[in-house]
Amino acid sequence: MRSILVLNAKGGCGKTTLATNIASFYAMQGLKVTLADFDPQHSSLDWLAARPDGRPLITGLAAAEEALRVGSDCDCLIMDAPAAVHGRGITELVRRAQSVIMPVLPSPIDIRAAAHFIEELLVVGKVSRRETRVAVVANRVRENTLIYQTLERFLKRLDIPLVATLRDTQNYIRAAERGLGIFELAPSLAEPDLQQWKPLTRWLNSKRALPE
Ligand SMILES: Nc1ncnc2c1ncn2[C@@H]1O[C@H](COP(=O)(O)OP(=O)(O)OP(=O)(O)O)[C@@H](O)[C@H]1O
Numbered sequence: 154m155r156s157i158l159v160l161n162a163k164g165g166c167g168k169t170t171l172a173t174n175i176a177s178f179y180a181m182q183g184l185k186v187t188l189a190d191f192d193p194q195h196s197s198l199d200w201l202a203a204r205p206d207g208r209p210l211i212t213g214l215a216a217a218e219e220a221l222r223v224g225s226d227c228d229c230l231i232m233d234a235p236a237a238v239h240g241r242g243i244t245e246l247v248r249r250a251q252s253v254i255m256p257v258l259p260s261p262i263d264i265r266a267a268a269h270f271i272e273e274l275l276v277v278g279k280v281s282r283r284e285t286r287v288a289v290v291a292n293r294v295r296e297n298t299l300i301y302q303t304l305e306r307f308l309k310r311l312d313i314p315l316v317a318t319l320r321d322t323q324n325y326i327r328a329a330e331r332g333l334g335i336f337e338l339a340p341s342l343a344e345p346d347l348q349q350w351k352p353l354t355r356w357l358n359s360k361r362a363l364p365e
Pocket residue numbers: 163164165166167168169170171192196234235236292293294319320321322323325326329
């Protein structure tokens with residue numbers, strides 16, 4: 154079973170947006186997907202509740218309250234983390250994941266916080282780079298990506314890729330309202346976003362995203 158955790162201690166950076174879209178991406182490919190919501194606010198589960206009948210099935214799990222029991226037929230477990238996880242909370246979440254995706258917003262404060270969080274992940278979270286693969290996604294990018302250069306330099310030293318840049322667009326909001334992912338919108342509308350997701354899904358489907 155494939156297991157992917159979307160994680161960043163910073164609130165509002167796009168964890169739920171990425172988790173629900175990754176879940177939709179794999180469900181659209183015919184895989185059996187479980188979306189485990191570790192956030193007591195249940196944003197991923199709310200998204201799932203809005204999902205129309207007839208769409209590829211995604212199973213929800215209230216992982217903030219219930220034990221993480223995943224069916225033996227599950228192909229793909231996507232985990233949506235809450236904000237403000239630190240210390241042992243990180244270790245608990247990360248040990249369940251083969252790959253960690255970290256969305257980061259394009260502000261100097263968020264970028265610095267992300268660098269600190271990655272250090273915490275590697276040191277306090279005792280994330281072994283061999284057992285868990287980490288990638289960063291620049292999210293809600295409006296214009297240039299120069300702002301990420303410092304983060305990229307920092308990530309390079311740690312051999313962590315900045316794997317995709319996603320623009321700021323109403324498409325994510327429109328899709329989320331309807332319990333859909335951007336992969337389920339009219340392609341003519343979502344084309345630039347589908348293109349931007351390609352390096353991310355390519356990474357997720359590659360050996361680079363899997364433990365050694
Ligand atoms: N690329 C994007 N373009 C436009 N809006 C976005 C994008 N990514 C996220 N958003 C919006 O930003 C808000 C916060 O995103 P989201 O809920 O995914 O963050 P989060 O990290 O899960 O937040 P929390 O820490 O509260 O769980 C939401 O309203 C979401 O629709």
